Amino acid sequence: MAEPGKRSIVIVGGGIIGSTTAYFLTRHPKYNPALHSIHLIEATGIASGASGKAGGLIALWAYPSCLVPLSFKLHGELAREHNGVERWGYRGVHVGQIDLVGRHVSNQPKISANGDSKGDDIRGLHRPDVSSDGNVSLQKRSKESYANLRKAGMPDDLDWVAEECVQGYDSMGSPRDTAQVHPYQFTTSMAELAAEKGVKIILGSVDKIESSPSGEHTVKYTDKATNSQQSLSATDVIVTAGPWTKTVLPGTPIGALRAHSVTIRPTRPVSAYCLFTQLALPKNFKEGAKSRAMSVSPEVYARPNNEVYACGEGDHLAPLPKSTAEVQVDDSRCQDIVDYCASLSDELRDGEVLVRQACYLPQVETGAGPLVGLTKTKGVYLAAGHTCWGIQNGPGTGKLMSEFVFDGKALSANVSSLDPRKVLR
Ligand SMILES: Cc1cc2nc3c(=O)[nH]c(=O)nc-3n(C[C@H](O)[C@H](O)[C@H](O)COP(=O)(O)OP(=O)(O)OC[C@H]3O[C@@H](n4cnc5c(N)ncnc54)[C@H](O)[C@@H]3O)c2cc1C
Incomplete structure (x- = not known):
């Protein structure tokens, strides 16, 4: 099937959600590195927030039930494919x-x-x-x-x-x-595996996303190394900034x-x-x-x-x-x-x-969560607010975000209850 055309995809935030999103975008059947560029912009360092400092418990009895089985299964598959036992301490517990x-x-x-x-x-x-x-x-x-x-x-x-x-x-x-994983090792491994397939990781802090009515976006950021203002044009922007989501997408109810x-x-x-x-x-x-x-x-x-x-x-x-x-x-x-x-x-x-x-x-300030899916702005997606189960639900969220971007909708699980548009102004 012919690819629809060039895409420039930008992920904001390199915690577990941004890193698994980057990983699954590069494993999506429609991903073509000749046509699709993917940048992951992380302000401080991959897994420098909760994703590197969490406990790392993963469980089929976690919540929300629409996301947990997919993500628990993917954790097992990722561990088998990439030797997660050695690489990130995956084991039953x-x-x-x-x-x-x-x-x-x-x-x-x-x-x-x-x-x-x-x-x-x-x-x-x-x-x-x-x-x-x-x-x-x-x-x-x-x-x-x-x-x-x-x-x-x-x-x-x-x-x-x-x-x-x-x-x-x-x-x-x-x-x-x-089961359990070492969250820092897991998250950094996801980012490394994504980078091996073409994702470019930028250390910089996103200040603003400007969107035109035609669906083009400019991601403005401060480069960490040079402290200079930079920007990237994007067809798709995925915001995975965890508790900082509000600063990137004002009005998002994430505390x-x-x-x-x-x-x-x-x-x-x-x-x-x-x-x-x-x-x-x-x-x-x-x-x-x-x-x-x-x-x-x-x-x-x-x-x-x-x-x-x-x-x-x-x-x-x-x-x-x-x-x-x-x-x-x-x-x-x-x-x-x-x-x-x-x-x-x-x-x-x-x-x-x-x-x-x-x-x-x-x-998520409105209760429950996380918020996973499209926003009201075409080409801008949100995956944030994973509360105390973000390590468990990271792979499932990443996989679904790759489907939202390349297929226009979630295919691997019905996550309509997590639709950000229900709570976004
Ligand atoms: C004490 C504790 C224990 C936990 N234990 C578990 C557990 O056992 N099992 C489990 O499933 N979950 C657990 N969790 C929950 C889990 O850690 C979180 O849900 C998950 O890490 C959230 O991931 P995230 O990627 O959304 O956010 P984060 O890990 O916070 O990542 C967000 C990233 O975005 C970056 N960022 C922010 N603003 C910008 C910007 N403007 N530009 C660029 N980058 C930006 C940040 O630097 C950060 O790296 C625990 C949480 C805590 C606090």
Whole structure:
């Protein structure tokens, strides 16, 4: 079939949504690099926002149901095609809701001026038994302990949560319907694979999209390297700027919620569980800090690279900055997450904190979301507002955006409920 003609496609934003969109555009049967140019413009760095700092859980039981099955299936296919097991840590995983009573935390890790604790002594006072030859006991459980924990619903191989903390466990997912990826590795791999097939990645911040009534667009941006104003003519512009979408497409109801997270290298490799915790903290649970008894719910995910990721609740204390480079990391919030982990696991308490970070979750202000599809301006498309399931729904969104561009409509899933035109002014 003859190609309809030249197309100049510009993607704004290099998070998971922009990167998977770039990837699937280059895998679309109608993509012809002789006729179609694709530019991805990213303000700071690929995966420098939430897409590089998320947990990376993917699940068939996520939402929205119109997008999840397609995207979950594509995650599996991408992992098989590109060796995702090695390249981005793809693996099946167990997920559970776990009720815990936290222990007092009597250590205060040192925090360096820049908040980076790497190399600092963060070991706790409740050290595991260390024998005279220096070996650290794994403190394996007794038969009685296993029996007690089984009564609470705990799987036997979830042995890195301190036994005395466990109140109850309910399975939410197993490797049949739940998996995980390392989000930074996955997103950057998608961008690299897209670039191998012809996508040009530009580091620059899009200031404005000007559209003519005939459907031609000019994307104006500030080039990062030269700090100069540049522009690209485009037949198609896909906005995937996550929480910054409003600044690129004014009037789009996408908000932002800051969230902190940490990664910890445990004292030994831990089994493949992602835990949604309900953690009751005793009064004054930190040494030297007065606090009331309270309940918190950090998510704690074991990763295959001998790393555990943990994130806390979101906050609106710092408004969305201009770019991912200017996100403020509140050390005390990161330290809270480290302490919650310490209060529930010896392996995490005595491990090494690797990263303390923050990012902004993109949220659709009118509820639900994400918004995926055409806008009211011909040739301008939107894929944003993926809330807490953007890693799970990235590949499906990218595939559908390639169909919107090359086929004029979504073919692989019915996402009419996510149509941006329903909420755009
Ligand atoms: C703590 C936390 C944990 C999470 N865990 C999970 C999880 O386990 N599983 C899951 O499925 N989801 C998870 N998520 C959600 C997921 O991270 C997001 O939904 C997803 O990353 C959003 O991707 P995005 O590409 O839309 O946005 P972003 O990752 O924010 O990317 C947007 C990009 O656009 C760029 N940009 C912005 N403005 C401009 C401009 N003017 N010009 C050029 N570029 C621009 C930014 O620099 C940025 O790189 C989590 C989120 C958080 C905060």
